[in-house]
Amino acid sequence: MLRRIHSLPGLVLALLLTVIAVSGTILSIDPALDRATHPPIERGVSVAALAEAVASRHGSVDKIARRPTGALTVTYSDGDTKGVELVDPATGAGLGPYQPSEFTRFVTNLHRSLLVGDAGRAAGAIGAGAMLVLTASGLWLLARRLGGWRAFLQPIRGTAAQCWHGELGRFAALGLMLSSLTGLWMSAGTFGLIPESSLAEPAFTASGGPAAPVGSLAALRAVDVADLRELTLPAPEDRTDTYGLRTSAGEARIDAATGEILVFTPTPILERVQAVVVMLHTGRGAWVLGLLLGLSAACVPAFAITGAAIWWRRRTNPPRLANNVAARSADTVILVGSEGNATWGFATTLHAALTAAGHRVHIAAMSELAPVHTSAKRMLILTSTYGDGAAPASAKGFLDRFAALDAALPVAVLGFGDRTFPHFCGYAQEVSTALDRKGWPRLLPLKRVDRQSAQEFAQWGRDLGATLGLDLVLEHVAVHPKTSELELVEREDYGAAVGAPIAILRFRAPGAGAKGQTGRLPAFEPGDLVGIVPPDSPMPRFYSLASSSRDGVLEICVRLREGGFCSTFLHGLKPGGRIDAFIRENPGFRPAEGRAPLILIGAGAGIGPLAGFVRANSPGRPVHLYWGGRSPSSDFLYEHELAMHLAEKRLTTLNTAFSRTPNGGAYVQDRIAADAPRLQELIRHGAQVLVCGGRDMAQAVTHALDAVVRPLGLDLATLKSSGRYVEDVY
Numbered sequence: 251m252l253r254r255i256h257s258l259p260g261l262v263l264a265l266l267l268t269v270i271a272v273s274g275t276i277l278s279i280d281p282a283l284d285r286a287t288h289p290p291i292e293r294g295v296s297v298a299a300l301a302e303a304v305a306s307r308h309g310s311v312d313k314i315a316r317r318p319t320g321a322l323t324v325t326y327s328d329g330d331t332k333g334v335e336l337v338d339p340a341t342g343a344g345l346g347p348y349q350p351s352e353f354t355r356f357v358t359n360l361h362r363s364l365l366v367g368d369a370g371r372a373a374g375a376i377g378a379g380a381m382l383v384l385t386a387s388g389l390w391l392l393a394r395r396l397g398g399w400r401a402f403l404q405p406i407r408g409t410a411a412q413c414w415h416g417e418l419g420r421f422a423a424l425g426l427m428l429s430s431l432t433g434l435w436m437s438a439g440t441f442g443l444i445p446e447s448s449l450a451e452p453a454f455t456a457s458g459g460p461a462a463p464v465g466s467l468a469a470l471r472a473v474d475v476a477d478l479r480e481l482t483l484p485a486p487e488d489r490t491d492t493y494g495l496r497t498s499a500g501e502a503r504i505d506a507a508t509g510e511i512l513v514f515t516p517t518p519i520l521e522r523v524q525a526v527v528v529m530l531h532t533g534r535g536a537w538v539l540g541l542l543l544g545l546s547a548a549c550v551p552a553f554a555i556t557g558a559a560i561w562w563r564r565r566t567n568p569p570r571l572a573n574n575v576a577a578r579s580a581d582t583v584i585l586v587g588s589e590g591n592a593t594w595g596f597a598t599t600l601h602a603a604l605t606a607a608g609h610r611v612h613i614a615a616m617s618e619l620a621p622v623h624t625s626a627k628r629m630l631i632l633t634s635t636y637g638d639g640a641a642p643a644s645a646k647g648f649l650d651r652f653a654a655l656d657a658a659l660p661v662a663v664l665g666f667g668d669r670t671f672p673h674f675c676g677y678a679q680e681v682s683t684a685l686d687r688k689g690w691p692r693l694l695p696l697k698r699v700d701r702q703s704a705q706e707f708a709q710w711g712r713d714l715g716a717t718l719g720l721d722l723v724l725e726h727v728a729v730h731p732k733t734s735e736l737e738l739v740e741r742e743d744y745g746a747a748v749g750a751p752i753a754i755l756r757f758r759a760p761g762a763g764a765k766g767q768t769g770r771l772p773a774f775e776p777g778d779l780v781g782i783v784p785p786d787s788p789m790p791r792f793y794s795l796a797s798s799s800r801d802g803v804l805e806i807c808v809r810l811r812e813g814g815f816c817s818t819f820l821h822g823l824k825p826g827g828r829i830d831a832f833i834r835e836n837p838g839f840r841p842a843e844g845r846a847p848l849i850l851i852g853a854g855a856g857i858g859p860l861a862g863f864v865r866a867n868s869p870g871r872p873v874h875l876y877w878g879g880r881s882p883s884s885d886f887l888y889e890h891e892l893a894m895h896l897a898e899k900r901l902t903t904l905n906t907a908f909s910r911t912p913n914g915g916a917y918v919q920d921r922i923a924a925d926a927p928r929l930q931e932l933i934r935h936g937a938q939v940l941v942c943g944g945r946d947m948a949q950a951v952t953h954a955l956d957a958v959v960r961p962l963g964l965d966l967a968t969l970k971s972s973g974r975y976v977e978d979v980y
């Protein structure tokens with residue numbers, strides 16, 4: 251519902267809001283420009299002195315006014331010539347004719363009325379109201395997505411459009427709320443919805459004596475030019491006419507002969523409020539605020555584009571399956587919980603494989619759970635997790651609907667999540683617990699898939715197939731970007747003697763033609779992933795990158811896995827051999843900006859990205875590397891390079907643990923436990939921990955490190971949620 255409240259006005263009014271916002275941004279620059287061209291009026295000159303200086307230069311002066319731009323102008327007549335000129339507030343000297351900018355007038359009209367009068371003004375008011383709703387609902391949605399208001403400033407994850415939409419939203423929300431609230435108030439004033447001040451000016455009678463020189467009038471001598479809003483001068487031939495003086499405090503009538511104040515009307519409260527509202531909307535009198543509001547408004551076109559992209563992606567998914575069997579005649583029901591739609595892709599692969607195996611399969615969103623689904627023979631629930639362990643969009647309300655069901659049927663839950671979140675597959679776990687509580691029989695125990703791993707999904711498929719008595723092959727091919735061809739230029743081989751062959755492979759883009767020249771590599775950083783599509787398989791396998799594209803090579807560390815399709819292919823590759831590859835950014839696994847110490851922990855081929863981080867470190871930032879291998883003589887990867895980094899101070903300390911040494915081996919987690927005091931000191935100084943390697947190693951490290959940070963009153967979940975403990979685990 252909230253999402254609909256957010257997306258509907260956004261999509262329908264995108265153009266209107268963009269016009270209002272862009273024109274508002276242009277106008278927001280004016281107060282800063284005006285301030286540069288008309289510096290604030292200095293105190294020390296009286297209105298009487300200014301009026302006298304001006305009157306001495308002109309036949310007759312009608313009015314001296316301070317414009318919203320801050321400029322002081324005089325409306326005068328010299329014989330038959332009438333004019334308006336700018337004056338110097340300190341001396342009253344003329345500065346040339348006053349010519350307001352035609353462009354500003356045009357943009358102002360566009361902003362206020364879309365150049366179509368009252369209809370445009372009404373549209374503007376609707377736009378302001380819609381912007382208020384969009385901003386409030388957008389903030390609410392973002393907080394929900396991030397796991398609550400306390401997590402509101404956490405990094406935003408998702409597609410590029412989602413990240414930009416959210417980041418800009420956080421930046422612009424306050425400004426947009428202020429602009430739309432004040433805009434609504436001003437529109438209400440325009441349409442007479444705010445009562446006019448009804449204070450009538452009290453009656454007064456002028457003395458009727460001969461007019462005294464303006465410079466001698468006491469009431470005008472008492473007012474500083476800096477406080478002046480407007481001074482109207484009496485008609486010279488009319489002895490009953492008076493001076494009208496307006497300041498922020500109110501309006502006074504002044505006798506032209508005696509210089510006495512005949513009557514004073516203070517500015518009504520509503521008018522004062524109106525002046526503040528105008529200042530908050532236009533930035534006039536507060537140019538810095540004006541620029542900030544303008545910057546916020548400048549984000550609106552980007553909201554329209556990224557918002558439309560997000561909506562379109564959501565709309566084109568879930569996939570409409572032609573062969574989706576009706577729920578009442580299905581033997582298998584697949585329920586999908588998804589926010590970004592990746593899980594729908596996996597569910598579609600499962601649907602196709604089960605259908606091909608002769609099952610009648612119905613697929614639906616978890617939020618559509620209905621009693622009819624329990625007439626099937628089995629239920630398969632595939633769900634991702636959002637927020638901080640919360641339900642994804644298409645699973646909203648599932649648990650309530652589930653609680654209302656009476657029947658039970660065999661079920662399997664497959665969670666999709668990301669290990670780097672504190673609550674890995676938290677929602678799948680919650681669903682699983684609810685199923686257990688109601689005694690639903692299990693086809694398989696809960697399984698968690700990390701970062702959309704096609705391999706883990708395929709393994710679950712094999713397990714499910716075994717349970718159902720099928721040979722179920724789930725070959726899920728996520729839509730991946732176009733691949734580029736890369737050529738192996740160098741390889742180093744380790745570990746064969748200890749039964750764990752690992753190769754460091756370096757690739758370049760194949761030559762672009764001229765001798766010695768190479769083609770361009772795509773851009774990447776250490777820790778990003780390269781997806782390699784091996785021959786005869788459409789399914790890419792992902793490897794962490796050990797180099798940055800600035801190094802001129804794409805470098806990975808690959809451990810040969812028994813029966814591993816891609817690792818066997820890569821280990822068999824000779825210099826000159828080629829691969830098809832694409833880059834997937836992995837911004838969640840990078841050293842944080844700044845100078846805080848880094849603690850890098852890994853084992854085996856997991857050293858790849860860690861060595862890349864060390865190589866990219868500028869000397870001076872403390873970096874401590876803990877790494878575990880099997881034997882110093884066989885698989886000490888990057889040994890010479892790391893020694894060089896130590897000498898150059900890119901690396902502060904290197905702690906290795908080898909498991910197969912003659913006098914008893916050790917593992918990396920042993921080094922961590924033994925080094926607890928130093929690690930505690932580093933963590934106290936804000937250190938970030940980056941872990942890369944196999945799952946078992948990561949689990950052992952988590953255990954050891956948790957014991958290290960507990961005495962500091964911390965735990966790994968807290969470090970994880972603040973980005974100070976990140977993992978790349980496979």
Ligand SMILES: Cc1cc2nc3c(=O)[nH]c(=O)nc-3n(C[C@H](O)[C@H](O)[C@H](O)COP(=O)(O)O)c2cc1C
Pocket residue numbers: 395396406407408587588589590591592593594634635636637638639640642666667668669671672673674675676701702
């Ligand atoms: C904003 C955001 C929050 C997430 N929160 C979690 C989380 O708390 N636990 C988890 O295991 N995965 C979390 N993930 C990862 C997603 O569950 C994972 O990428 C999943 O494959 C997305 O599937 P979907 O596109 O079908 O929603 C989060 C992802 C994003 C973008």
